[in-house]
Amino acid sequence: MAELTGQSLSCSHLSHRMGLPPKEVLKMLGVAELAGMWRHITSFDRSDTEVEDKSKGYLYDAGFAAELLGVASPAELDQHRSWGALFEPFVVNRLFRVMPADCKLFYWRTADGMAEVDVILQRGSVLYPIEIKSTIHASLSNAKKIAIFNDLYAGSYIVAPGLIVYAGSRIYSLGANVFAVSWAAL
Numbered sequence: 001m002a003e004l005t006g007q008s009l010s011c012s013h014l015s016h017r018m019g020l021p022p023k024e025v026l027k028m029l030g031v032a033e034l035a036g037m038w039r040h041i042t043s044f045d046r047s048d049t050e051v052e053d054k055s056k057g058y059l060y061d062a063g064f065a066a067e068l069l070g071v072a073s074p075a076e077l078d079q080h081r082s083w084g085a086l087f088e089p090f091v092v093n094r095l096f097r098v099m100p101a102d103c104k105l106f107y108w109r110t111a112d113g114m115a116e117v118d119v120i121l122q123r124g125s126v127l128y129p130i131e132i133k134s135t136i137h138a139s140l141s142n143a144k145k146i147a148i149f150n151d152l153y154a155g156s157y158i159v160a161p162g163l164i165v166y167a168g169s170r171i172y173s174l175g176a177n178v179f180a181v182s183w184a185a186l
């Protein structure tokens with residue numbers, strides 16, 4: 001589960017990866033969710049429906065995930081191969097803690113898989129695209145997927161300025177209706 005945290009998953013993929021029947025995988029994830037160890041966000045769909053067959057799963061505790069992946073100390077974290085995979089669940093779990101109760105979190109991905117936005121926060125008819133980057137400096141190139149999302153949905157929804165939550169320490173504009181926000185601001 002630690003290796004798969006923050007990734008787009010399907011039940012058949014998990015079943016194959018874990019060597020368990022799909023029903024057992026669903027049961028295990030359900031137990032982990034009830035125990036407060038695992039959560040998932042579903043895919044955002046143009047028709048404003050939740051797409052249940054695809055979701056992204058996250059361990060609640062990024063420290064626990066790091067330990068399972070063999071990170072022995074905080075000093076090793078930024079050099080570890082799983083740094084990016086651990087940063088996204090950390091940020092998503094922080095978003096769950098600070099977002100208003102009337103919000104929903106989704107992720108978005110094009111059918112061909114060429115563009116994905118890590119988090120779509122929906123509050124009423126407003127969509128807030130959020131990309132998560134484990135880099136020290138966010139750049140305009142990090143905002144390309146947000147621009148694609150905006151182009152596709154701006155006619156049907158109110159799309160707020162995009163955010164790139166990154167591992168640096170400042171908050172600044174990247175132009176083109178996108179802002180870089182330090183993880184610490186959450």
